[in-house]
Amino acid sequence: MALRISRRDFVKIAGTALALSSIPVSISVVSGFRQPSVSRLEAIGSQREAVRTFCGMCGALCGIQVVKVDGRIAYVEPLDGHPQRGLCGRSASTVWLWDSPLRLRKPLKRVGERGEARFQEVDWDTALNEIAAKLREVVAKYGYKSIAITHHDVWSYYMPLFSYLFGTPNVISHVGMCHASGTVARGHILGAGGPPSVDPDYENASYILFVSRTPGTASMGVLNRLRGNRKVRIVVVDPRMPEIGLGDAEWIPIIPGTDAAFLLSLAHVIIEERLYDETFLKYYSNAPFLIKPDGKPLTEADLVEEGDARKYMVWDAKTKKPVDHKTPGIDPDLLYEGDVTLKDGTVARVRTAFQLFRERCSKYKPEEASRITGVPAETIRRIARELALYKGVVDDTWFISKNGNDYDDVRAALILNVLLGNIDKPGGLCFQESARFPAVITVVTRDGKRYARTFYDVEMPEELFGDVGATRVDRTKYRATPATFDAILDAILTGDPYPVKALFVIGTTPIHRDMDVDKIKEALGKLDLLVVIDILPQDIVDYADYVLPDTTYLERDEFTTVKWTLHAAVHLQKKITEPPEGCDARSALWIMFEIARRAFPERARALGWRDEYADYHKFEEFEESLSEILVRKVADTWKIPLETLRKELEEKGYYILKSKEYMVRPYRVALGTPSGKCEIYSLTALGLGLDPLPDYRPPPAYPLPKADDEFYLVNGKGPLISAHALLMEPMRFFKHLWSVWMNPRDAERLGIKDGDIVELESLAKPGKRVKARVWVTEMVREKVLFTYSYVGRRSKLLPENHFARGGVNIHELNKAYVIPIVGGGASNTSVRVRRVT
Amino acid sequence: MVRLAHLWDMSRCVACMACVIACNSANFPEYMRSSNPNPQWSWLASNIKVWWISVGGRPRVLLTQCMQCDNAPCVKACPTKASHYDPKTGLVTIDYRLCIGCKACVVACPYGARWMDPESHMPNKCLGPECSSRIENGLKPVCVTVCPANARDFGDLDDPESSISRRVRESTTIRLREELGTKPRNVVVLRGG
């Protein structure tokens, strides 16, 4: 097969200048560097090969090349030209991952109590057969929907397939503890989806305001794009300084949980100083929509019999009449306020959405916002003016499940871009081009019957769907949520809305991801079956009934879309090596199919699984054929000759299907909002019973710190943070990872020195205490402590003195809080600090 | 004459540590699993040091490695001429055939750029073996190519066309502890062009 052949055919970087100049991979590396005429510095006759692939050390999947020296994976380099060019410290630590002494090497079966981490090694057949038998038992008693699967980014493409394979709707990702509020807000304001569906145009922006985000340190491809832009000014607003603040970015330390007040105050200044883009607001947003006293938009149905309730009315300044907002040639009045006569003869006082928003923002005059946020009023005014002057862009956020009021933060951030009219323009907040990548499963109807059709053209008839059509547990509680795993914990604990009895945890670690470790542990204890598929001993492993070792990204093929780019692009991950000696890892795709084959054989068969794939080599052929099929389908969709696409993928590792085209949405293509326009007044939110406008509400998730020794405890990501990378040996030496950050003035006040041990007692859960080492640094605001995500490990499978035990797992100190309807969780909390040594 | 040097740009670096980590796996693979490979620095087996500093109350990070001094105290201190200037590149280089592991250079270096190898008991410093081999083959050193922030460069300061020379021209730069008369080649960019 084509992919296989050139995989072996690594690009060779041989040791002569001639060879170098003829090989594209090294040309890009040496460009701008005149070859010095140097003699041999050391007699090293090394042979280097570079394999183009994409990184899997976090969910971002940046373009990299893995460099082997004399056959050894020696280091990782960014992949030049790739639209999301790596890399970062996580990726650099890949070299430690493959043969890590911590790697899970054999299937494990629990022999002690859950949490004791006492296991016995078993062979694959035993593990898979026993899991399948247990699953059949659970299903017989509670139905298919009592099976739940949770995951993060790895394997997420295949999750809908797993859903059909096991007949359950309950495939629930990490998103509730990551970007749920942002994703809901993006839908409500812009009709968009997950974090990359709209993104600042990093290459061309002249000014970017990041609020509560670690810009470009958690998808390094973004940083690369930012750093390629030499004119951009970067401002970061965060209680702790994101790493980019170490360089030339301006850091504005803000009181945690007050971002919405800050952003609405910016909007206030922009509106009152008339710095907004009036034309954009009039024609491409719902700012001029007329809103009735009950908060609903005035529609044609209010005015005439048989009127259309989807025709939203604006006040036309030319004709002095309410007209449908889509009427050509009108001049919608942004500031209208007055009476209109409804079809029943009554008179209603209407105001434009813009007026309502303006009134909302006026609650947050800079002096008032300063009192709430701790940011000087002058800074607020300056940032507002700079944003307008530079035609700036406000980032749409990423990891935002922090304070329980985050949905409003993102709405306010998005609306600022609408006010500035900087949507889908060069340097603005832009929509990502769709790669039109095939879905793993689509439901098709033929002759009145439904089939689940896979991208590899196999169909499963509806009688085998099991409970796939049932309402997902989290959606019964949080109607708008993209995914809220906390609802699964509730279902396990209470049986409401229905029991969940079996849980698969695939490449994710709920104990460092989800709120309230005590609640998680209690729920895990109540399961009939807990299966963890992973490559390293994350804390969740200790509770598993079965632990199944997965492959790393170096050990398998994958073909998928490039995530963090505005272009439509695809890239290829290549199997670079087998798992190390003695490591019997299998891909999660194989594992899930093999469990299904034993538990629900009709389903596995209907979804294209053959008995012979039990043989792992046969499976690898199947897996490779899946990549082939995806490549072919993408070639078909985009009408690219298959050979061209294959060749480009082989040679470059990536392919840009369509470059970003600006000024499309909402200008030529309607948005996915009810009005098709940017909605500063969200009609979707209104329909859900939410406030249609953003507002600042004090963080509801934890008590606010008051006394001298009370602090906010906040968490975040960074360029070394992922559940796997943090377990790699180099991380031991970076003390900022394994400490709680404290501002020097707080430290002085409390008599705490750098390196001291303190005890943190949760204010949200009194009595809950954790010890940690302090790093005294100006990188965190006064009255705030910071800890990275995924630190503070407890797994008994880690050596007693393992460095990853350092730091604080914030979920040991927080209490579960989920934003109603929206479904976003809150990871931050508050604590009392006491010096121990 | 070529005057090879490193450039590190403080205004671009985000302390991602990719360079620090890659230096280890590329140049000192034998020390990847060791919990104390570089006792001298209490650090990983990397030629790059990280300093968390404060400049006017503002937190910054400073990354240092061998400065490639043109008037190198380590070379002066070396009793056996093991530490010497490479005749072609001028880079400060150690000839391990002559080194007796006396640590005179380690003590002499005002930048703390050298660390004792726990097994060979001889000093290590930038460039390490893989990077030496790379530049010999016309490739930039590992820390330079891995940097996602474009915070690093390496090249010939005497060649006005080189990317490093261009960056020096277009930026506000300093050299560390010049007052010592060490004539360090390596450039720290404070504000990028």
Ligand code: SF4
């Ligand atoms: S951000 Fe870093 S770890 Fe994540 S995919 Fe990119 S290079 Fe890999």
Ligand code: SF4
């Ligand atoms: S040039 Fe090589 S040896 Fe020197 S610091 Fe960079 S990676 Fe390390």
Ligand code: SF4
């Ligand atoms: S790789 Fe670049 S951004 Fe990362 S720490 Fe090194 S110099 Fe800084």
